[in-house]
Amino acid sequence: MATQFFDHINMFVNIDEKDFQRILTFFDLRSVNKKEIIVKAGDLCNFNHFVVDGCLQMFYINDKGTERTIQFAIENWWMTDFLAYHNQSITDFYIQAVENTKILSISYDKQEELLNEFPKLEKYFRVIYQISYGASLIKMKYLLDLSKEEIYFQFTEHFPKFAQRVPQYLIASFLGLTPEYVSEIRNKKRS
Incomplete structure (x- = not known):
């Protein structure tokens, strides 16, 4: 775990290594069980989570009561509602473990202390946020420009680790498709 994060x-x-040992003291290691919710809509968004092992999903529940997945995180990815975390406000999203997961969590206040003590980590977090924002832009481009079938194939080709690990119904939710339609696309590809 420590080597991976380092x-x-x-x-x-x-x-x-010496600085890293100090950096680790700002984090809490947590084990999260499959389907366990670690953040609920309506909660103060006070933690940022680094996935050591496993998979998380971020979702919201729309007016019709349907869960809509907006993000996944596997090993070496971060997950939080970045805007609510930055503003120290209430989140509209849930974060749930897709499988048994180990995470390093850091509170907003601890992260501020960490950055004061290790200013070079400002660059680290800036790059992480840029990558996250870039991934969101690509997803928006896919949703606006591609057919439903093309969206599915772009996702599975560009993110095979997610496609292999994440249940089909969650991939469908993430891509704005129904599980039945994803099954249909997959069956069509096999034939």
């Missing part, structure tokens, strides 16, 4: 940070900024 390596991830060092992909973007250079830190030594």
Whole structure:
């Protein structure tokens, strides 16, 4: 766990082992069971979560009572409602474990302390947020420009790790499709 997070940070900024041991003290390691909700809509969004092992989903429930998945996070991805986290406000989203998951969680206040003590981590988090924002833009482009079938194939081709691990009904929710339609697309591809 520690080596994985150390390596991830060092992909973007250079830190030594001594500093990393201090950095780890700002985080809490948590084990989350499959289907366990760690954030509920209406809660104060006070934590940012790094996935050490497993998979999380972020979703909301629309006016018709349907869950709409908007994001997944697997190993080495971060997940929070970034806007609510930044504003220290109430979130409209739920975060739930798709499978048994280990996460490193950091509170907003601890992250501020961390960045004051290790300013070079500002770059690390900036890059992480840029990547997250870029992924959101690509998803919007797919949803606006591609057919439903093309959206599914773009997702499975560009994100095979998610397509292999995430249940089909959650992929359908993420892509704005029905599970039945995803089954139809998959069966058509096989024939």
